[in-house]
Amino acid sequence: MHSLSAKNLTLGYGDTIIIDNLDIEIPKGEITVFIGGNGCGKSTLLRSLARLLKPKSGNILLNGEEIAKMKTKEIAKKLAILPQSPVSPEGLTVYELVKQGRHPYRSLIKQWSKEDEDAVQRALEATNMLHLKDRAVDSLSGGQRQRAWISLTLAQDTDIILLDEPTTYLDMTHQIEILDLLFDLNEQKGHTIIMVLHDLNLASRYAHHIVAVKDKKVYAQGKPEDIITCQLVSEVFQMNCSISCDPIFGTPVCVPHGKGRSVLSN
Structure with missing residues (x-):
């Protein structure tokens, strides 16, 4: 740890x-x-x-x-950080947002893998967002939207999570x-x-x-x-x-x- x-x-x-x-x-x-x-x-x-x-x-x-x-x-x-009041591009789905949490593990050589997919699925399950993964983030309620962003930090698979308000x-x-x-x-x-x-x-x-x-x-x-x-x-x-x-x-x-x-x- x-x-x-x-x-x-x-x-x-x-x-x-x-x-x-x-x-x-x-x-x-x-x-x-x-x-x-x-x-x-x-x-x-x-x-x-x-x-x-x-x-x-x-x-x-x-x-x-x-x-x-x-x-x-x-x-x-x-470590992962969730800033105060984050904003996602219009129309971006929950799944697409959470996938961004895997960016540190990807490169020109190492593309999307089963390990990445599993990490996204675990993050969505942990936040009870799996059933909303195809919804646009900007269509969610405030609580759901915040859970989607927390899913992104979990997909990053870090020991330390920082959250601003x-x-x-x-x-x-x-x-x-x-x-x-x-x-x-x-x-x-x-x-x-x-x-x-x-x-x-x-x-x-x-x-x-x-x-x-x-x-x-x-x-x-x-x-x-x-x-x-x-x-x-x-x-x-x-x-x-x-x-x-x-x-x-x-x-x-x-x-x-x-x-x-x-x-x-x-």
């Missing part, structure tokens, strides 16, 4: 520093979720881990090797559907999953390991039950809250102290 880490990592755009001298090690075989306020650098950090953004300084290490020195196809056989624009039912799918992939297949989530309660429910980002650095990291506190929520999200325990899963639940309906008594 492959490992992923960063040492003395500084990221930014132009003269603006987003992440400053950060060290992080992603636990193998677990679900890690990045949390933090808008603009804190969660997605920037995720993109850099997939070598989509060149660091200003520091290194990303994949199995102890600097990712910047690795060949693109070599990286693509070890995979539940964005989905209703509550489809959010749970996608997160349950990712949880099952981790439990049954052992994938290391790294994702950005905005919903703190869903992050606490599904993550083994949470990384809270604030002021260009890691504010706190660890198991949800160890780090999700009223102080963390106040300092990272500038919000007062109460923390209770989920009665079903035993994970932390954040209850904001915002203005709501008054409680009226007869």
Whole structure:
């Protein structure tokens, strides 16, 4: 199983520093979720881990090797990334989309093979998309479309999967559907999953390991039950809250102290 880490990592755009001298090690075989306020650098950090953004300084290490020195196809056989709100060409079918996940394994010499076909079939089965493989991606519901994109990352056959806000624009039912799918992939297949989530309660429910980002650095990291506190929520999200325990899963639940309906008594 492959490992992923960063040492003395500084990221930014132009003269603006987003992440400053950060060290992080992603636990193998677990679900890690990045949390933090808008603009804190969660997605920037995720993109850099997939070598989509060149660091200003520091290194990303994949199995102890600097990712910047690795060949693109070599990286693509070890980690896959699903960006936020991906868009497919109009009319592209689910099957055609998922086939693209096999690109790292193909060349002028090595054309489409039974191994590629089997990988696509396994990916479609794992996401319950086999019966929709001939449908156009742009004709699917939001949840189905996201499962199609996750199928593509699975067809890539990597240990590590990175996802940038995979539940964005989905209703509550489809959010749970996608997160349950990712949880099952981790439990049954052992994938290391790294994702950005905005919903703190869903992050606490599904993550083994949470990384809270604030002021260009890691504010706190660890198991949800160890780090999700009223102080963390106040300092990272500038919000007062109460923390209770989920009665079903035993994970932390954040209850904001915002203005709501008054409680009226007869």
